[in-house]
Amino acid sequence: DSGVTQTPKHLITATGQRVTLRCSPRSGDLSVYWYQQSLDQGLQFLIHYYNGEERAKGNILERFSAQQFPDLHSELNLSSLELGDSALYFCASNKGLAGGEQFFGPGTRLTVL
Amino acid sequence: AQSVTQLGSHVSVSEGALVLLRCNYSSSVPPYLFWYVQYPNQGLQLLLKYTTGATLVKGINGFEAEFKKSETSFHLTKPSAHMSDAAEYFCAVSAARGNFNKFYFGSGTKLNVKP
Secondary structure (H helix, E strand, O other): OOOOEEEOOEEEEOOOOOEEEEEEOOOOOOEEEEEEEEOOOEEEEEEEEEOOEEEEEOOOOOOEEEEEOOOOOEEEEEOOOOHHHOEEEEEEEEOOOOOOOOEEOOOEEEEEO | OOEEEEEOOEEEEEOOOOEEEEEEEEOOOOOEEEEEEEOOOOOEEEEEEEOOOOOEEEOHHHOEEEEEOOOOEEEEEEOOOOHHHOEEEEEEEEEEEOOEEEEEEOOOEEEEEEO
16 A cells, blocks of 8 residues: 555546545655556556646647646546546656655546547 | 556466566656556555665565666566465655655556466
């Protein structure tokens, strides 16, 4: 158990819908990272937050957005969903210091029908 | 800029044989290097990491990796494969940007262990 929690574990929805994925980092971690993992794209970095502020953006679509709240949990919002958005979405956390490994949550499996 | 290349998307070995998973990186600054393992339907978990100091790093489950600056490599090895090692392995590189580190993951190598 990494100490990072993600909810829900599974999510099934329809095209055009909007969903919210939630992540709670390990106690004491200020950084939260979001990743998308799909069969054809592999593990893709989406976005990084540190102590409530966006720090880096990766291959995140404009239909996707995220935020980190004062209690440090984070939410990833996916809207206007398409079939191709079906994937595993991982959250990871660390203290944000140089050399620190990321601790991954168990992921949310999103299926868009 | 940093990047990671993992040679071989699939590697198959027999139980008891040597495991060698290759990782090459590029980095404009001294890198921090990591190997993660992902079992089916699970998140990634850290196997080992190199930050500074000894270039041969030992990790969990009998894995080790050696940082070779001259070859820009960080290959993962295990002397004797077990069936339980079947998983996907990711190499990652990180470099500090102030107090924040960006991670770059390789495309992963799926390890199959044959009985």
